[in-house]
Amino acid sequence: MRLHHARLLRSNGLSAPDTFYIAAGDEPDRDARGLVLSPGWMDLHAHLRDPGAPQKETLETGARSAAAGGFTHVVAMANTDPPTDSAGRLTELRRRSEALPIKVDFVGALTKGLTGDSLTDARALKSAGAVALSDDGRHALEAGLLEVGLWRAGGAGLPVLIHPQLERLGTEPAAEVEAIREAIEALRRTADAHLHLQHVSTQGSIGLIAAAKGAGLRLTAEVTPHHLALTAAELRISGPLAKVNPPLRTAADAIALRDALIDGIVDVIATDHAPHEDAVKHDEETAAYGLHGFETALATVLTLGLPWEVVHRACVAGPRRILGQELLDEWILIDPDQEWLVEPESFYSRGHNTPLKGRRMRGRVVMTVVGGKVVHGAEVAVA
Numbered sequence: 001m002r003l004h005h006a007r008l009l010r011s012n013g014l015s016a017p018d019t020f021y022i023a024a025g026d027e028p029d030r031d032a033r034g035l036v037l038s039p040g041w042m043d044l045h046a047h048l049r050d051p052g053a054p055q056k057e058t059l060e061t062g063a064r065s066a067a068a069g070g071f072t073h074v075v076a077m078a079n080t081d082p083p084t085d086s087a088g089r090l091t092e093l094r095r096r097s098e099a100l101p102i103k104v105d106f107v108g109a110l111t112k113g114l115t116g117d118s119l120t121d122a123r124a125l126k127s128a129g130a131v132a133l134s135d136d137g138r139h140a141l142e143a144g145l146l147e148v149g150l151w152r153a154g155g156a157g158l159p160v161l162i163h164p165q166l167e168r169l170g171t172e173p174a175a176e177v178e179a180i181r182e183a184i185e186a187l188r189r190t191a192d193a194h195l196h197l198q199h200v201s202t203q204g205s206i207g208l209i210a211a212a213k214g215a216g217l218r219l220t221a222e223v224t225p226h227h228l229a230l231t232a233a234e235l236r237i238s239g240p241l242a243k244v245n246p247p248l249r250t251a252a253d254a255i256a257l258r259d260a261l262i263d264g265i266v267d268v269i270a271t272d273h274a275p276h277e278d279a280v281k282h283d284e285e286t287a288a289y290g291l292h293g294f295e296t297a298l299a300t301v302l303t304l305g306l307p308w309e310v311v312h313r314a315c316v317a318g319p320r321r322i323l324g325q326e327l328l329d330e331w332i333l334i335d336p337d338q339e340w341l342v343e344p345e346s347f348y349s350r351g352h353n354t355p356l357k358g359r360r361m362r363g364r365v366v367m368t369v370v371g372g373k374v375v376h377g378a379e380v381a382v383a
């Protein structure tokens with residue numbers, strides 16, 4: 001297939017109009033005027049719930065959903081059941097992922113069973129193909145053990161991704177700020193280590209990250225589309241569907257995060273895709289934490305009005321740089337003007353848990369191509 005007139009999203013912004021050719025089977029030529037051709041987005045943070053919770057997601061449904069959302073490469077967290085805390089489990093997941101339509105990589109757990117008690121074998125996990133270590137979903141480990149964990153992961157050539165939230169302080173902003181302060185201190189004492197902060201959500205974290213980066217520490221950070229675009233007021237509108245950890249914060253936090261992303265203090269956008277079945281998202285008190293991420297992320301990001309070069313850095317180049325991954329033959333075609341209604345029943349994901357349900361959004365992926373194969377949107381007509 002040849003695409004005519006698509007604008008190309010590059011690191012230096014847009015060069016429009018232009019003509020691009022991507023090989024994709026025997027599809028007829030397509031006039032792609034008004035569309036944006038982007039290298040596939042990469043999501044550093046997703047929960048694919050496999051093994052253990054097929055009612056929420058599987059590798060297959062998660063990968064299909066990611067493709068629909070414009071992600072051609074995603075990184076699955078280790079808090080499955082059982083958790084990915086051994087080389088054997090990681091090898092098995094990698095074997096299964098070979099059949100998926102997009103690239104899926106896996107992190108290994110940092111501690112056995114994610115309990116924060118004893119470290120996993122970083123070198124064995126690296127040999128089995130882990131791209132990082134993380135206990136995401138929890139932050140149970142003490143600073144001393146984190147320091148040793150950073151040391152060993154660094155020696156094995158793996159970044160450590162943390163869910164910065166001191167469990168004894170609950171979910172308040174201070175729980176995040178103090179966890180980040182502690183983790184940066186641990187990082188300062190470890191050579192070769194690379195620490196990545198997941199889903200930074202609060203203004204108070206930004207200054208700490210900027211200072212640590214300024215001091216030359218190997219620190220990177222992500223923010224989610226929902227923390228950039230939504231605030232705690234959403235809870236009054238969407239109830240349990242807006243329940244997420246870390247929680248949605250204030251408008252001032254969202255603005256500070258957006259500025260930090262533009263300034264490069266926060267490196268990337270990652271979805272924290274956390275699918276759940278409807279039954280556990282009904283009741284305010286007992287609802288599970290987490291939001292569906294993949295299929296609404298791109299529209300949410302485009303709605304922020306970020307410069308295209310920031311979008312490229314946050315969604316294409318940054319995630320790959322953090323994990324040392326190459327951009328392969330992965331493309332998405334975006335219609336930045338397409339308006340659509342969020343109908344979770346039509347998601348490819350099993351998780352319909354989004355506070356954006358019923359909203360009109362602008363911006364959609366019309367095609368996803370990996371290795372010359374259309375993995376999403378082959379039937380979509382482009383005007």
Ligand SMILES: [Zn+2]
Nearest residue numbers: 136137163198
């Ligand atoms: Zn987390």
